[in-house]
Amino acid sequence: xxxxxxxxxLSIPILLLVSIMVFSLIHLIPGDPVTVILGTExxxxxxxxxxxxxxxxxxxxxxxxxxxxxxxxxxxxRSLSDRTLVSEQIMQRLPVTIELAFGSFLVxxxxxxxxxxxxxxRRGSAVDYSSTMFALGGMSLPSFWLAMMFIILFSVxxxxxxxxxxxxxxxxxRANLTAMLMPMVATGIRESAVLMRMLRSSMLEVLHSxxxxxxxxxxxxxxxxxxxxxxxxxxxxxxxxxxxxxxxLLGGLVITETIFxxxxxGRLIVEAIFERDFVTVQGAILVSALLVVLVNLVVDILLAxxxxxIKTGKGA
Amino acid sequence: MSTSVTQxxxxxxxxxxxxxxxxxxxxxxxxxxxxxxxxxxxxxxTTMIVLAVFAPLIAPYDPLYQDLERVLESESTAHPMxxxxxxxxxxxxxxxxxxxxxxxxxxxxxxxxxxxxxVGLFSGYxxxxxxxxxxxxxxxxxxxxxxxxxxxxxxxTLGAGFGNAMIAIGIGFSPAFIxxxxxxxxxxxxxxxxxxxxxxxxxDLRILLRHILPNxxxxxxxxxxxxxxxxxxxxxxxxxxxxxxxPPRPSWGQMLSGAQGYISLAxxxxxxxxxxxxxxxxxxxxxxxxxxEALDPKLRH
Numbered sequence: 001x002x003x004x005x006x007x008x009x010l011s012i013p014i015l016l017l018v019s020i021m022v023f024s025l026i027h028l029i030p031g032d033p034v035t036v037i038l039g040t041e042x043x044x045x046x047x048x049x050x051x052x053x054x055x056x057x058x059x060x061x062x063x064x065x066x067x068x069x070x071x072x073x074x075x076x077x078r079s080l081s082d083r084t085l086v087s088e089q090i091m092q093r094l095p096v097t098i099e100l101a102f103g104s105f106l107v108x109x110x111x112x113x114x115x116x117x118x119x120x121x122r123r124g125s126a127v128d129y130s131s132t133m134f135a136l137g138g139m140s141l142p143s144f145w146l147a148m149m150f151i152i153l154f155s156v157x158x159x160x161x162x163x164x165x166x167x168x169x170x171x172x173x174r175a176n177l178t179a180m181l182m183p184m185v186a187t188g189i190r191e192s193a194v195l196m197r198m199l200r201s202s203m204l205e206v207l208h209s210x211x212x213x214x215x216x217x218x219x220x221x222x223x224x225x226x227x228x229x230x231x232x233x234x235x236x237x238x239x240x241x242x243x244x245x246x247x248x249l250l251g252g253l254v255i256t257e258t259i260f261x262x263x264x265x266g267r268l269i270v271e272a273i274f275e276r277d278f279v280t281v282q283g284a285i286l287v288s289a290l291l292v293v294l295v296n297l298v299v300d301i302l303l304a305x306x307x308x309x310i311k312t313g314k315g316a
Numbered sequence: 317m318s319t320s321v322t323q324x325x326x327x328x329x330x331x332x333x334x335x336x337x338x339x340x341x342x343x344x345x346x347x348x349x350x351x352x353x354x355x356x357x358x359x360x361x362t363t364m365i366v367l368a369v370f371a372p373l374i375a376p377y378d379p380l381y382q383d384l385e386r387v388l389e390s391e392s393t394a395h396p397m398x399x400x401x402x403x404x405x406x407x408x409x410x411x412x413x414x415x416x417x418x419x420x421x422x423x424x425x426x427x428x429x430x431x432x433x434x435v436g437l438f439s440g441y442x443x444x445x446x447x448x449x450x451x452x453x454x455x456x457x458x459x460x461x462x463x464x465x466x467x468x469x470x471x472x473t474l475g476a477g478f479g480n481a482m483i484a485i486g487i488g489f490s491p492a493f494i495x496x497x498x499x500x501x502x503x504x505x506x507x508x509x510x511x512x513x514x515x516x517x518x519x520d521l522r523i524l525l526r527h528i529l530p531n532x533x534x535x536x537x538x539x540x541x542x543x544x545x546x547x548x549x550x551x552x553x554x555x556x557x558x559x560x561x562x563p564p565r566p567s568w569g570q571m572l573s574g575a576q577g578y579i580s581l582a583x584x585x586x587x588x589x590x591x592x593x594x595x596x597x598x599x600x601x602x603x604x605x606x607x608x609e610a611l612d613p614k615l616r617h
Binding site: 013017021028141144146152243252266269270274285288289 | 463569
């Protein structure tokens, strides 16, 4: 319990700094943000109104705390382009991206776990060699290019899958999955490369540990040793880096969603950027950072509950 | 394999190498050369550098020249990679694109280096309140942002353009550089020769620059090479979204974005820029892995 409390307290300064960074973003705009957002043709009245809405007419510190107060109450402001609530927009778009992220991660695991296991247990074999090559290739491949190649092959040439046309899962699960399959695989392949490299090296380390040798010594079969004893511990580094994985997925999906015209969270950010809708951009990147902090927090707590050694170690 | 009977010539060579007292650079190069994948990576990078530097001599056409009579032509002898929607030669644009990708790698990592190295050095050397409660918490907070989203938001705020995109990517990379330098400084700073230098009254700045920094280079070198791979990917991504290099400057990411509109009409426009990005990133990744293994052979699994 003390560990969980300590961990919670430790994330407060991070969250505060995150909020300051997000808040400062609008002040990084070179020149007058109001002119940048509205263009040069706006009337002085419109400019003054926006200045007031963004709070730019008040001292910086006052602006920050007013903004933070709103954020803490769940108010991320109104979109500059269509006046909708930013929080509502995000809540609407986020589930789409979460579905995509889960799907991509699943594809990643489905490739990475068997490939990582086989290449670690049969080190130096043809399987190991080809999995390592696959991982190197996958890490070097721009996932948005892979997405385009998928569209050319499966949508244009073979006409098996649609290149766009998102349908909500609740409306038509089948159509939803058909539209999400290509984006999930395109993002998942890159994910699998990263996961496979991680898994292979941690698996190799675990396989050389004493308890695995003991397990072999007891006469357990290779299968039991690998699946029941080694894999469990080899997955720990993967779980520890969940925050990084989520961050990578959220970032990567920005482009994937653009290519497949999926109305997700990433697409929201890109659209907002091109509409110079900085209030939405601010809200969205704040939420993306919050998600990463939250995942890190949950993972740390879960790991502490599973592995008592972590609690006694230094948290920072 | 090497357990067979030692041949006289081989033994002689072995004695000579030990006697010659190989320099660290010599050891590094010998190990690096033995790694086939690293050599492939070095070959890819050399090709890329040659293409970038000698682009005006190698490229068959001006990358900006528009031949509106020959729009969207597929591969031919005159245009081995076809022409784009404005009749520009794709091969020439790919060759010139190498310039921008290399510049992206150098600029973005340069920014990360300029921020990360001094901050990491001072933070790790002086420690205390600033290190623990200011620098490291900022680093934590920055790492909470998904890298590409942070880069996107920064690039958009600073204004679309190649230079701003590189600053944005570089800032996104800097936390990793700070962490690596700081960790390295902390291990080196406790060693006896540093304490000895301090005892004889060498100034802190001199200790940092002459003794600590050179001994922290190994992991920094690995990080630099691998970050260059990510920088090329990130630049391509930002340019794809229209926030990186602006047209008509030939950039691979932006060529892909242009190809999107002609995906059923002229799919070849999408093939080549992606293949170019793939090889560039692969080259840096292979060299990065090679450098890592050559610096620390124990790591090699």
